[in-house]
C-alpha cells in the first residue's frame with residue numbers, strides 16, 4: 453500500500469486467475485476469484501494492490517477449510533474496490549449455497565465501486581456505508597461466520613486518520629494501529645461461535661501483539677500468507693475462537709516460512725505449544 | 731438493499747435506546763430474483779425479527795407473510811417461498827431508513843444505506 457502510485461508487480465500464486473486466465477491444464481474451469489479487468493475504479497477508491505492480493509491468496513489458500521466451514525453470513529469491513537468480497541463470493545459460490553455476503557466501507561465512493569465490481573462479476577453482497585460496522589453491530593452480534601478485513605494499516609500522523617476519501621484507505625495513525633484497534637473488539641462481537649477473522653497486517657503494526665490481544669479475548673491465530681514487497685512486509689492472519697474443538701481442522705502451519713517467522717516471536721510461542729490447529 | 735439487511739440495521743445514535751426497527755421510506759423499490767436455498771432460510775430464521783420483516787415487506791407492497799411465525803412452519807415449502815421472497819428478493823433502491831426514536835433519516839441510494847453518523851451523534 454502506498455497512496456496513488458502503488459506498484460503492484462509482485463508475482464504470486466493467484467496472479468494468473470486474477471487476469472481471468474485459467475490455470476494450465478484446467479482450461480474449462482471458471483476463474484475462482486475476481487478479475488482485475490472487471491474491477492471498477494474511482495480516483496478516491498483504493499485499487500487492488502499487494503495487500504488485497506495477499507488477502508485473496510490467503511482466502512484461496514484456506515478455501516478448502518472455508519468450504520467445510522459452510523458459513524452462513526460473511527462480512528468484509530472496508531471493501532474498497534470490492535475486489536476481495538467479490539473474490540470471496542466467487543470462490544465460495546455454488547459450493548456453499550447457504551453463504552450470504554455483506555460489505556461495509558466508510559467511503560461512499562468505495563461502496564459504489566464495490567457495487568459495480570460485484571455486479572460485473574454477477575455476484576451479490578449487501579453493501580452498507582458504515583464506520584466499521586456501525587448500524588449492524590447490535591443485530592448482527594455473534595452472527596458472522598467469516599469476517600475479512602484489509603484495514604488502513606500504514607503508520608501516519610494521527611491527523612490523517614478518519615479523513616475522507618482515499619486517505620481513509622491507508623492512514624492508520626500511530627504504528628498503523630488506530631483503525632485496527634477499533635476493528636478487533638467489533639470483530640470479536642460480530643463473530644459467531646465458529647467465526648473466523650482474516651486480517652492483513654504490516655510488520656510495523658506489531659502483529660505478535662495483535663495476536664496476543666486476541667489471545668486474551670480467547671482467540672487462536674495463524675499466519676496464512678506472508679509477503680514482502682519492496683516497501684512493506686505483509687501478513688494475513690486468521691483468528692478463531694479457541695473453545696472446545698469446534699471448527700478445528702487443517703494443518704498446523706500452512707505455507708512455508710511461517711514457522712520460522714513465528715519462532716522469531718516469543719509472544720506467539722503459544723501457537724507452537726498448544727495442540728489446536730486451524 | 732434486501733429486507734435481510736433492513737432486519738439487521740439499527741440506529742445507533744448516541745442516547746437512542748431502541749433504534750429498531752428502522753421505518754422504511756421507499757421512493758423506489760424493486761423485486762430481483764435470488765437463488766432459493768431452504769437451508770439458508772432455516773439457518774437464518776432464528777435470527778430474524780419477524781414482526782420487523784412483516785411490516786417492512788408490507789411497506790413495500792408484499793403482504794403475503796403470516797403475522798406470526800414459528801420454527802415448525804419451516805417445514806412448509808409455501809412458507810419458505812414467501813419468507814425467501816420477502817427476505818432476499820424485495821429491495822429498497824431509493825429512499826431512507828428512519829430512526830423510530832429520533833426521526834433521523836439514513837438515506838438509501840442505489841440500494842445502499844448510509845449509516846454514518848454526524849459528529850454530534852456519536
Ligand SMILES: C[S@@+](CC[C@H](N)C(=O)[O-])C[C@H]1O[C@@H](n2cnc3c(N)ncnc32)[C@H](O)[C@@H]1O
Pocket residue numbers: 453498499500501503504507529530531532533534535536556557558559562582583584585602603604605617620621622631
Ligand atoms: C486498504 S483499503 C482495502 C480495500 C479493499 N478491501 C482491498 O483489499 O483492496 C482499506 C479500506 O477500508 C476503508 N475504511 C477505512 N476506515 C474505515 C472505517 N472506519 N470503517 C469502514 N471502512 C473503513 C477505506 O475506505 C478503504 O476502502
